[in-house]
Amino acid sequence: MTKKQLTYFKNKLLEEKHRILQELDYERDEFKDLKRKEVGDLADAAFQLSEKNRQIEMSEKEKQIVKAIDAALIRLENGTYGKCVQTGKDIEYERLEAIPWVTTCIEAVKTR
Numbered sequence: 001m002t003k004k005q006l007t008y009f010k011n012k013l014l015e016e017k018h019r020i021l022q023e024l025d026y027e028r029d030e031f032k033d034l035k036r037k038e039v040g041d042l043a044d045a046a047f048q049l050s051e052k053n054r055q056i057e058m059s060e061k062e063k064q065i066v067k068a069i070d071a072a073l074i075r076l077e078n079g080t081y082g083k084c085v086q087t088g089k090d091i092e093y094e095r096l097e098a099i100p101w102v103t104t105c106i107e108a109v110k111t112r
Contacts, residue, residue, distance in 0.1 A: 009076065013076075014073075020066055020069075023062065024059060072101040084108050
């Protein structure tokens with residue numbers, strides 16, 4: 001991978017991490033608002049509980065993506081970014097473009 005491509009992916013990873021962290025901050029504020037709201041009838045309580053569970057699940061998924069992004073940034077620094085962790089082959093550019101924190105090539109995914 002060229003230096004220009006590595007810089008491109010580094011910026012893409014940092015932008016996605018920033019976007020997710022902003023979203024997590026927003027969801028945390030929304031969660032606090034749900035906690036403060038007064039519960040009306042049983043349907044309101046059920047909705048609020050459902051909404052809280054959805055936000056917790058989303059937060060966990062987003063936290064996992066941030067960890068994967070951090071790992072990708074480390075791979076960028078140590079020169080292994082873009083290499084499949086299972087096969088050692090280059091990860092397809094299109095795959096990295098779609099999911100820049102991905103760790104496996106399509107071949108490795110197919111053999112699972």
